[in-house]
Amino acid sequence: MENIAAVDLVDSENYKNASRQKNKLDEMTLVLFGATGDLAQRKLFPALYNLYLDGKLPNAISIIGLGRTNYSNRVFQMNVETSLREFSRRPVQPENVEEFVSKFRYCVLDVFNEASYSGLLELIQSREQEMGIAENRLFYLSVAPNLVEIITANLQASKISETKGWKRLIVEKPFGTDLQTARELNEKLSKAFNEEEIYRIDHYLGKPMVQNLETLKFANPILELLWNHDQIANVQITASETVGIEKRAGYYDQAGAIRDMAQNHLLQLLMMTALDIPVNLTAKEVQQEKREIVEALRPILKEEASKHIIRGQYTAGEVLGKPVIGYQEEPGVIEESKNDTYFAARLYIETSAWRNIPFYIRTGKRLEQKSTRIVIEFKNKWKDNPAFKDEGINPNLLIFEINPNESVSLLVNLKNPSTEKYEPTNITFSVNSNIQPESYELLLSDALEGDKTFFAHWKEVELSWAWIQPVLEAFQEDALPLHPYSAGSSGPEAADRLLEKDGFCWW
Ligand SMILES: NC(=O)C1=CN([C@@H]2O[C@H](COP(=O)(O)OP(=O)(O)OC[C@H]3O[C@@H](n4cnc5c(N)ncnc54)[C@H](OP(=O)(O)O)[C@@H]3O)[C@@H](O)[C@H]2O)C=CC1
Ligand SMILES: O=C1O[C@H](COP(=O)(O)O)[C@@H](O)[C@H](O)[C@H]1O
Numbered sequence: 001m002e003n004i005a006a007v008d009l010v011d012s013e014n015y016k017n018a019s020r021q022k023n024k025l026d027e028m029t030l031v032l033f034g035a036t037g038d039l040a041q042r043k044l045f046p047a048l049y050n051l052y053l054d055g056k057l058p059n060a061i062s063i064i065g066l067g068r069t070n071y072s073n074r075v076f077q078m079n080v081e082t083s084l085r086e087f088s089r090r091p092v093q094p095e096n097v098e099e100f101v102s103k104f105r106y107c108v109l110d111v112f113n114e115a116s117y118s119g120l121l122e123l124i125q126s127r128e129q130e131m132g133i134a135e136n137r138l139f140y141l142s143v144a145p146n147l148v149e150i151i152t153a154n155l156q157a158s159k160i161s162e163t164k165g166w167k168r169l170i171v172e173k174p175f176g177t178d179l180q181t182a183r184e185l186n187e188k189l190s191k192a193f194n195e196e197e198i199y200r201i202d203h204y205l206g207k208p209m210v211q212n213l214e215t216l217k218f219a220n221p222i223l224e225l226l227w228n229h230d231q232i233a234n235v236q237i238t239a240s241e242t243v244g245i246e247k248r249a250g251y252y253d254q255a256g257a258i259r260d261m262a263q264n265h266l267l268q269l270l271m272m273t274a275l276d277i278p279v280n281l282t283a284k285e286v287q288q289e290k291r292e293i294v295e296a297l298r299p300i301l302k303e304e305a306s307k308h309i310i311r312g313q314y315t316a317g318e319v320l321g322k323p324v325i326g327y328q329e330e331p332g333v334i335e336e337s338k339n340d341t342y343f344a345a346r347l348y349i350e351t352s353a354w355r356n357i358p359f360y361i362r363t364g365k366r367l368e369q370k371s372t373r374i375v376i377e378f379k380n381k382w383k384d385n386p387a388f389k390d391e392g393i394n395p396n397l398l399i400f401e402i403n404p405n406e407s408v409s410l411l412v413n414l415k416n417p418s419t420e421k422y423e424p425t426n427i428t429f430s431v432n433s434n435i436q437p438e439s440y441e442l443l444l445s446d447a448l449e450g451d452k453t454f455f456a457h458w459k460e461v462e463l464s465w466a467w468i469q470p471v472l473e474a475f476q477e478d479a480l481p482l483h484p485y486s487a488g489s490s491g492p493e494a495a496d497r498l499l500e501k502d503g504f505c506w507w
Helices: 038-053 073-087 094-101 114-131 145-157 179-192 208-219 221-226 249-274 283-295 302-308 439-449 458-476 493-500
Strands: 028-033 061-067 104-108 137-141 167-171 198-200 232-240 309-315 317-319 322-324 342-347 359-364 371-378 397-403 406-415 422-431 482-486
Touching (some): 073 104, 104 114, 208 249, 208 439, 249 283, 249 309, 249 359, 249 458, 309 359, 359 493, 482 493
Parallel strands (some): 167 198
Antiparallel strands (some): 232 371
16 A cells, blocks of 8 residues: 655644643642653653643642652652653753752652551652642652552551642552442542542543544544444444563463453554533543443344454564564463463444444454554445446545554555556655654643543443453453464454454454
8 A cells, every 4th residue: 555645744832732721730739640650650750751841830840759669859859850761752951950850859658558648648748848839739650550549548547648738649550450349449549539520531532642532523524424324334442562471470360461461552542533612621521422322332242252352362473573482471470371361352332323333343462563542434325236246446444543642544545557447545644753752751741731632431431340340250251262363464364253243354
C-alpha cells in the first residue's frame, strides 16, 4: 500500500477539544506513593518535568515522594534529575532543572506502619506553610494494587485526607483482579474518597490519538455520518506487542493478557470508538456515553466462550530478528502454566447504532510487531457483485494508528493507469510523535486541573469486569483451548478463523 499524502495533522495544543472547559490550576501538594519505583522514574517524573516546561504545573506545588528506601531529600532530588536525563522526551535544561527538583521532598514511609503517617502529615503541613499553599492534596498511588486499600485507610485514619481544600486520589491499574475484588476495593476506597475524587488511570486513555477519536468524530460531521451499522461492517482493535513478560512473571502469570490488557485498555478503546458524541463534552457526559456502551455489551455465557474468545500462549521463536524463549521457559512462570499471553474476542454492542456489527479485539505479547490501532472496515457493496468479482476491490478502511506511530489513514481503491487494475491506496495523515506529549503528561495535567474525562468511572470498570467475568471463569476451568503461537508470528491461527467465519480478516 502506498501513502499518497503525509502531512502533520495537528499540534499537541489542538488535541484538547476546544469546547472543553479548562479548569484553573490550583496550588497544591502532590503526594506520590511509590516514588522509588519504575513507573515514577520512567514516566511520572519526566511527565511532571515536561508539564513544568510547558507552564502546566502550578507555580506553587509541593511534591512529596514516599517509599521505604532510605533517601535524603538531596539524594531523592538527584534521582529525580537522573530519571529526567534518561527518560524525558525533551532534554533537561540546566537553567531550570534545579528549580524543578527543588519542589521535591522525600519521606521514608512503610505504608503498613500507621504511626509513620503522622510524620508525613507534618511534612505536608510544614511545606504548605513554608510555600503558602492551600490544603489541596493530590495522592498518586503508584504502587502494587494490594497496597491501595491500606494506604487509603491510613490516609483517612491519620486525617491527611481531611483537607480544607480539595483532595484527589489517582489509582493505577489493575483495579482488582476480578469483578468481586474490584467491587471490594471500590467499596473500601469509597470510605475515604468519593467517586468525584477518584481518578482511575488507564494510560491508553492518555494516548493523544485516543483522545483525538472524540474530536475526530465531533469535528468531522462526515465521519459521524459513517459511524453506524448501515456503513460499517466491523471494527477491529489491536494492541500487539513484541516484548515478552520482561521481569514481571510474578504479576503476569496471574494476570494474563485478559486482565493485563483486555479488561482495561482494549475495552476502554472499544468504548471510545463506539460512544455517541455527547452534546456537551463534559467529563460527566463522556463517561455516561462510555458507560452506555459497556452496559450494552452482549453478555458472553461461560459455556459459549469458546465461540467468541481465543486464548493463546507463545512458544519459542524469533522477534525482530532475535531468537526468544517461549513463555513456559520464562523465569518465574509456573510449570505447565496455562496463562494466556494472547487474547482475542468478538463482541457485540446491543444499541441501535451498533446492532449486529462485530467488534474484534486482540492483544498479545511476543508478536511480530508493536502496534496499537483501531480499524473501521466499511461495508463493501461490490463484494458479492458478479461484475466486480475479479476486480479485487478492497473494503474502505479507516485506520487509527495509536502507538508507536500516530496517524489516521483512509484506504481507498484507485485504478493504476498502467495495469488498469484496482489498487488499495492509503491516504494518510501522520502526526509527528516526537513533539507529542506522552500519555502520563496528558493524564497528570488533567488530574492537576480536576478534569476526569479521560479517567475511568467506577461503573465503566465494574461493567468491564462484569462482561469479562464469565470468560475469566472459563479460563480458570480450562474450558477453552490454549492455542500455542510462535514468538514473532501474528498470533494463533484460531484468531484468524474467528474472523474468517464471519467473512472478514484482520487488518
Ligand atoms: N511500570 C510501569 O510501566 C507501569 C506500572 N503500572 C502500575 O503502577 C504501579 C507501580 O508500578 P511500578 O512502579 O512498576 O512498581 P515498582 O515495583 O517498580 O515500585 C513499587 C513502589 O512501591 C513502593 N513500595 C512497595 N512496598 C511498599 C511499602 N510497604 N511501603 C511503602 N512503599 C512501598 C516501592 O518503594 P520501596 O521499595 O522504596 O519501598 C516502590 O516505590 C503498579 O500498580 C503497576 O501495575 C501501570 C502501568 C505501567
Ligand atoms: O498496561 C500495560 O501496558 C503495556 C503496553 O503499553 P504501551 O503503551 O506500550 O502500548 C504492556 O506492555 C503492559 O504489559 C501492561 O501492563
